[in-house]
Amino acid sequence: MQLEIEQKFRVTNADDLLARIANLSPQELAPVEQRDTYYNHPSRDFRTTDEALRIRRSGNGAVVTYKGPKYDTVVKTRPEIELPLAEPESWPALLEALGFGEVATVSKHRRRFQVTAGTFDVEVAIDRVDEVGKFAEIEIVADQSQAGEAQKVVLELAQQLGLGEAEPRSYLGMLLEHRETI
Ligand code: ATP
Ligand code: CA
Numbered sequence: 475m476q477l478e479i480e481q482k483f484r485v486t487n488a489d490d491l492l493a494r495i496a497n498l499s500p501q502e503l504a505p506v507e508q509r510d511t512y513y514n515h516p517s518r519d520f521r522t523t524d525e526a527l528r529i530r531r532s533g534n535g536a537v538v539t540y541k542g543p544k545y546d547t548v549v550k551t552r553p554e555i556e557l558p559l560a561e562p563e564s565w566p567a568l569l570e571a572l573g574f575g576e577v578a579t580v581s582k583h584r585r586r587f588q589v590t591a592g593t594f595d596v597e598v599a600i601d602r603v604d605e606v607g608k609f610a611e612i613e614i615v616a617d618q619s620q621a622g623e624a625q626k627v628v629l630e631l632a633q634q635l636g637l638g639e640a641e642p643r644s645y646l647g648m649l650l651e652h653r654e655t656i
C-alpha cells in the first residue's frame with residue numbers, strides 16, 4: 475500500500491517561502507480550489523482510530539480518499555488510498571445510507587509545486603484554507619520500504635524552505651476548533 479508522508483507548517487511570510495521554493499527549480503502545477511467533505515464511520519470513531527474518509531471535489535474532478543492510522547507523527551506517515559469518482563454527486567447518499575455521518579467540509583485554494591529531491595518526486599503546496607489560514611505542506615507518496623528515506627527528505631526540505639515547527643493538527647481539526655471558539 476502507498477504511504478502518505480507529509481508535514482504541514484503555518485506560513486507567516488509567503489514571499490520568503492515562494493523565493494525559497496523558486497530556488498528548488500520547481501514545476502508549478504495549476505492552482506486548484508478543493509472542497510473536502512469528511513465523514514465519520516457508524517461504528518468506529520475516526521478521531522479515536524486516527525482514520526479519515528473524505529470526498530474531494532475540485533476543478534480536476536472528484537476523488538474519494540481513505541487515510542489510515544499514522545505510523546509516525548513527527549513526519550506524518552500513514553496509508554492512503556485515493557480513487558477517482560465518476561459520479562461524485564451520488565456518493566453522499568451512498569455513504570449516508572451506509573450510516574456514515576458528514577463531519578464538515580474544508581475548502582481551500584492550493585498552489586502546487588513539484589520538486590525533485592534525491593529519487594523522490596515531492597509536492598510542496600501552499601494552501602489558503604477557509605476559516606483556518608495559510609499553510610504549506612511538503613508531501614511524498616512512497617511505499618513502506620522507502621518511508622524512512624522519504625521522511626528524511628521531507629525534514630531536509632522543510633529546513634531548506636525555512637519552515638519552522640510543524641503543525642501537527644489537520645485542517646479539519648483546526649476548522650472544528652475554530653468553529654467551537656466562535
Ligand atoms: P491532503 O494532504 O490529502 O491533500 P489536506 O492537506 O487537505 O489533505 P490534512 O489536514 O492533511 O488535509 O488531512 C485531513 C485530516 O483530517 C486527516 O489528518 C484526518 O486524520 C483528519 N480527520 C478525519 N476525520 C476527522 C475527525 N472526525 N475529526 C478530526 N480530524 C479528522
Ligand atoms: Ca495534507
Ligand code: CA
Pocket residue numbers: 478480613
Ligand atoms: Ca497529503
